[in-house]
Amino acid sequence: QVQLVESGGGLVQAGGSLRLSCTASGRTFSNYDMGWFRQAPRKEREFVAAIRGRGGSTFYADSAKGRFTISRHNAKNTMYLQMDSLKPEDTAVYYCAAAPSVVPRIDLMRMYNHWGQGTQVTVSS
DSSP states (O other), rough: OEEEEEEOEEEEEETTTTEEEEEEEEEEEGGEEEEEEEEESSSSOOOEEESSSSSSEEETTTTTTTTEEEEEEETTEEEEEEEEOOOOOOOOEEEEEEEOOOOOOOTTTOOOOOEEEOEEEEEOO
8 A cells, every 4th residue: 555645735826836745655666657636626637747656757738848847756755746837727736646657548547546635736816
């Protein structure tokens, strides 16, 4: 079993930055592909970014490309999401998720079997 805990959310003005962290415990972190998803009010949860357990290949939703950077530090069992140039439409609860490597579609929610509790990100205009 893998336990995931997100942190780093908060309130920021448009154009600002936040860095989210996701700390994992319970299993060998590098054996898991990791992803960030978000859910805005009255919308479905959607893919934001993901990173392979080994090799570190990264994947981004179009909405995140050029503004967000996903990374991981396997020795610290931690994944990060650096979010720059934030927009009001980025307001959502952000969830981290883990899937045993290597998943065929790293952008799909159903690939992931471990989820954190979420952290709120609010971007004011």
